Every structure is written in C-alpha cells, then in structure tokens.
Amino acid sequence: MWTSLAIGSTAGYLLGKLLGGFSIKVLLISVFVGLVIFIISSYFTAPVRDA
Numbered sequence: 001m002w003t004s005l006a007i008g009s010t011a012g013y014l015l016g017k018l019l020g021g022f023s024i025k026v027l028l029i030s031v032f033v034g035l036v037i038f039i040i041s042s043y044f045t046a047p048v049r050d051a
Contacts (some may be wrong), residue, residue, distance in 0.1 A: 007041075009034035 012028045 007037060011037060 009030055011030075015029060015033060017026075032042055038041075
C-alpha cells in the first residue's frame, strides 16, 4: 500500500519538476497523481488479497 503511494508521489513530483519549479500547483498535481496511481494499484491488487 505505502509503496504504491510513494511511487505515485514520486511520479507526481517528477511531473511537477518538468512543469517547472515548485509551487502549490505542482504540490497539488503530485498529490493528485499519487492518489490516482494508489487507487489504480489498489484496484488491481484487491482481488489478490481476497483470494
């Protein structure tokens, strides 16, 4: 769980660096991308946990 959240946050941070600098907008983008990747990875790993 924490791994996917960390990967998402890192991806969002790198995306923000590509957009230029560090600002509130970049922070929001990194959090949003982190949550999206976390939700997607949780969706794909949830059936494995149930089995």
